[in-house]
Amino acid sequence: MIAQERRNKIVKILKNAKEPISGSDLAKRFGVTRQIIVQDIAILRAKGIKILSTPQGYIIDIVKENTVKRVFAVKHGYDRTEEELNLIVDNGGKVLDVIVEHPFYGEIKGLLMLSSRYDVSKFMGFVKEGKATLLSSLTDGVHLHTVEGENKEVLDRIQKVLKEKGFLIE
Numbered sequence: 770m771i772a773q774e775r776r777n778k779i780v781k782i783l784k785n786a787k788e789p790i791s792g793s794d795l796a797k798r799f800g801v802t803r804q805i806i807v808q809d810i811a812i813l814r815a816k817g818i819k820i821l822s823t824p825q826g827y828i829i830d831i832v833k834e835n836t837v838k839r840v841f842a843v844k845h846g847y848d849r850t851e852e853e854l855n856l857i858v859d860n861g862g863k864v865l866d867v868i869v870e871h872p873f874y875g876e877i878k879g880l881l882m883l884s885s886r887y888d889v890s891k892f893m894g895f896v897k898e899g900k901a902t903l904l905s906s907l908t909d910g911v912h913l914h915t916v917e918g919e920n921k922e923v924l925d926r927i928q929k930v931l932k933e934k935g936f937l938i939e
Contacts, residue, residue: 791825847903
């Protein structure tokens with residue numbers, strides 16, 4: 770299979786996927802290395818295809834209509850991370866990212882795309898196994914989350930519960 774044909778198939782697979790697909794899974798499907806897939810994704814991005822890399826794998830950035838987003842400024846230690854993320858997803862939110870302000874590098878953003886307790890559990894598993902470090906560890910627990918919800922009421926509910934539990938920075 771030639772590279773362009775593989776890249777076209779990668780785009781088709783990602784567009785039809787209901788959830789992110791890992792680079793390793795794509796590599797197995799095409800009988801290539803994961804590094805080849807990483808290069809393919811870079812080339813596709815350079816061509817303007819909005820492919821996001823999340824902890825769960827690759828996904829095409831599809832803008833959902835009829836949703837709203839809000840950025841929440843929060844602070845907590847490592848020990849409350851899972852609680853915070855579960856509060857958001859349990860109240861109807863999708864945690865799109867985490868953002869920290871680094872004194873040297875400026876804004877650092879990591880895509881999360883967490884929409885269920887299962888997603889949160891998988892993410893925390895990576896962290897607990899030492900495969901990832903929380904970005905908030907760079908900023909003494911201060912960070913931002915962009916959260917998506919069906920409507921303003923969902924985001925208001927999330928804001929209320931984060932405030933009640935002492936996560937929000939006011």
